[in-house]
Amino acid sequence: MNAGPSNSRSGEARKGSSIAIVATGVLLLGLAAASYGLSFVHSGSWGLPLALGIAALKAGIVISVFMELRREAASVQIAAVTALLMMLLLVALTTADVATRTVPTVLPPTAAH
Amino acid sequence: MNSLHAEHFESAPKQAQAARLGMWIFLASEFLLFAGLFALYGGYRAHAPTAFEEGVRHSTKALGSLNTAVLLVSSTAAALSVHAARAGRRKRAMLLLASTIALGLVFLGIKFYEYSLHFREGIFPGGTGRFFSTHADPSLAPFWTLYFATTGLHAVHVAVGTVVLASSLFSLWRGTINPQRIHPLENAALYWHLVDTIWIFVWPLYYLA
Numbered sequence: 001m002n003a004g005p006s007n008s009r010s011g012e013a014r015k016g017s018s019i020a021i022v023a024t025g026v027l028l029l030g031l032a033a034a035s036y037g038l039s040f041v042h043s044g045s046w047g048l049p050l051a052l053g054i055a056a057l058k059a060g061i062v063i064s065v066f067m068e069l070r071r072e073a074a075s076v077q078i079a080a081v082t083a084l085l086m087m088l089l090l091v092a093l094t095t096a097d098v099a100t101r102t103v104p105t106v107l108p109p110t111a112a113h
Numbered sequence: 114m115n116s117l118h119a120e121h122f123e124s125a126p127k128q129a130q131a132a133r134l135g136m137w138i139f140l141a142s143e144f145l146l147f148a149g150l151f152a153l154y155g156g157y158r159a160h161a162p163t164a165f166e167e168g169v170r171h172s173t174k175a176l177g178s179l180n181t182a183v184l185l186v187s188s189t190a191a192a193l194s195v196h197a198a199r200a201g202r203r204k205r206a207m208l209l210l211a212s213t214i215a216l217g218l219v220f221l222g223i224k225f226y227e228y229s230l231h232f233r234e235g236i237f238p239g240g241t242g243r244f245f246s247t248h249a250d251p252s253l254a255p256f257w258t259l260y261f262a263t264t265g266l267h268a269v270h271v272a273v274g275t276v277v278l279a280s281s282l283f284s285l286w287r288g289t290i291n292p293q294r295i296h297p298l299e300n301a302a303l304y305w306h307l308v309d310t311i312w313i314f315v316w317p318l319y320y321l322a
Contacts, residue, residue, distance in 0.1 A: 018193055018196050018197070021193050021196060022189065022193070024189070024192075025185065025186065025188070025189030025192075028185045028188075028189070029182060029185055029186070032178070032181050032182060032185060032316075035316075035317065036178050036321070039174070039317075039320075039321040039322060047321075047322040048317070048318075050322070051317035051321045051322040052317055052318075052322075054317075055313050055314050055316070055317050058313045059310045059313045059314065062188060062306055062309055062310050062313070063306075063310060066188055066189075066191070066192040066302075066306045067303055067306045067307075072133065072137070073130060073134070075134055076133060076134050076137045079134065079137045079138050079141050080137055080140070080141060082141065083140075083141030083142075083144045083145060084144065086145060086148065087144055087145060087147075087148035087151070090148045090149070090151075090152045091148060091151045091152045091155050092155075094152040094153070094155050094156045095152070095155030095156055095158070095159050096159075097156070098155075098156040098157075098159040098160050099159035
């Protein structure tokens, strides 16, 4: 991770390889095809976590290679990672809250007397 | 002013850096906007997993998957366009950017066709329509409402993205985006990649599993 004004990269400094970009695109399509194929396999309760795992991998590739987050200054990386962590926290805690409720949220009739 | 950067910036690279930081903070807020919808999905799915699995089985998997491929290819074209513009290959950059816009429009066309199929079947947001009177599970209504809310909000982002990319295409043609002043195109492409990233998660949640 880099920081500071010296890391204000110009377009010139960011020139990569167009072959690498095309290869990344092909990899993303391959992962999407794998995800599509797996959706026809009955994997029970593992189906959704598996599909989301592949999605997370694809998103990581897009953010790292196409969006060039790995080359950005520390200030940009912190902004991006914070948003991703907040998103994960919000989704995980909301889902966990509903999934783990074992007690009714209203008092049962017998307890109301 | 003939300078490549605004006068309140010390240099063009510093202006580009500030533009990228601002763009990423904007993208972070967009991520959090969709996070609310993903959290609702998680909560409702944990509450009624069977209904959500039935909803996913009923969605148009082939069309949704085709749209995934369209967006992934469009994102690759956008990245290649930025790469070409940095190298000073203006015509190539313009062609690739025009391809990205065209693929965005294809995505929207497929999405609206999907919506028309749902409407014909009597599936509307809010659990209204004849589909919900023949399918008894009340938790199907939240699935389809969230589907329309999430994919609809995403489609709005795709539409805005095509306009932003079209504006960059015009600037490339005029020469106001060039290898020395590339950050407007970089930021437009960043927005497009965000749209792609969001869809990468929408696809498995509503079409696959």
